[in-house]
Amino acid sequence: MPQPLATRAPAKINLTLHVLGRRADGYHALESLVAFASTGDDLRLEPGAALALAVDGPTAALAGSGADNLVLKASRLLAERVEGLRLGTFHLTKRLPVAAGIGGGSSDAAAALRLLARLNGLPLSHPAVREAARLTGADVPVCLEPRARMMRGTGAELGAALDLPRLFAVLVNPRVPVETPAVFKALGLQPGQRLAGEVHPAIEPRGLIDALRAARNDLEPPALRLQPLIGEALGLLGRTTGCRLARMSGSGATVFSLYDGCGTTAEAARAVKHARPDWWVKATSLR
Known part of the structure; x- marks a missing residue:
């Protein structure tokens, strides 16, 4: 069998x-x-x-x-x-x-x-x-x-697979669904229209988090307008000890924060769980 x-x-x-x-x-x-x-x-x-x-x-x-x-x-x-x-x-x-x-x-x-x-x-x-x-x-x-x-x-x-350094992260979802079409609609672009903004920075393993800070998620502002809990989650993560970057993933509502090690990552996850025990919170690593 x-x-x-x-x-x-x-x-x-x-x-x-x-x-x-x-x-x-x-x-x-x-x-x-x-x-x-x-x-x-x-x-x-x-x-x-x-x-x-x-x-x-x-x-x-x-x-x-x-x-x-x-x-x-x-x-x-x-x-x-x-x-x-x-x-x-x-x-x-x-x-x-x-x-x-x-x-x-x-x-x-x-x-x-x-x-x-x-x-x-x-x-x-x-x-x-x-x-x-x-x-x-x-x-x-x-x-x-x-x-x-x-x-x-x-x-x-x-693109080709990238050999990025291991990133320690906390993922947080406030348990509210956000539909991708609604977020793009809220972005408000018409066919043929371009979105102003800096070009995507080059991604190199050295100085990766600095490069990420220079980039953005253009869907974050419209998603925040549709679901304010995303902003609350970003604020909680941004105030955790050792947070290097807090940002929304995709069209939301999940947000992530990055840290230098597994210890501060676990501590941050505990802090968010304590503040919002009803949310989905996961300490993890990214590659």
């Missing part, structure tokens, strides 16, 4: 997110440095005749297990492109908050593609795997091989 396959679906953190403008087709052109956390969801695949999904874990109730789940969507898209693709039952343990700006669903979908590729002896560079990732969602391609890198355009233009 085939043995189950397993992988981690790590949280995706947008360390930077510059909106260059809105294209004539309505999509926004982005430039973003992405890193991945040591925390995330877990996905297991039991090979079998039919495709199925079971979901458990702390945030399972919000993830859904129906046809709209991105694990199933990605799997079906790959099956449409690879004749005789071996499938099975996925078991997703959901820990990340949903609609949180950290790519939880996208990372789950990418993890499903990794497991199916492994089961079927396909490299991740296989055109069918890449196409299934692209069609599943804008953040899925960057999550397929979860390494720090630049992503550009609508998300499909990926």
Whole structure:
């Protein structure tokens, strides 16, 4: 009997997110440095005749297990492109908050593609795997091989993997969903309009946090207008001892802060949990 396959679906953190403008087709052109956390969801695949999904874990109730789940969507898209693709039952343990700006669903979908590729002896560079990732969602391609890198355009233009130093971080989500389309709408760009602002700084391992400080997340101001709790979370993190940078990830509502070591990171996480025990708070590291 085939043995189950397993992988981690790590949280995706947008360390930077510059909106260059809105294209004539309505999509926004982005430039973003992405890193991945040591925390995330877990996905297991039991090979079998039919495709199925079971979901458990702390945030399972919000993830859904129906046809709209991105694990199933990605799997079906790959099956449409690879004749005789071996499938099975996925078991997703959901820990990340949903609609949180950290790519939880996208990372789950990418993890499903990794497991199916492994089961079927396909490299991740296989055109069918890449196409299934692209069609599943804008953040899925960057999550397929979860390494720090630049992503550009609508998300499909990926730079080479970057060997960044380990970043110690606290992730905080105030347990309010923020829908990405609403944030882009609040940004207010019309098709063909560019967003003013400094160009994205060069990213080098030396002086990384200084480079991050010189960058920004252009979706943070509109997200703050839609959900003021994001500002409260940023304020809490910014006041923690040793905080080097506090910023929102993606379209929110998750925010992160960076520190020099695991000790100050753990202390900061405890401080935020004490102040807001109802929030999702996780001390982690990013690479």
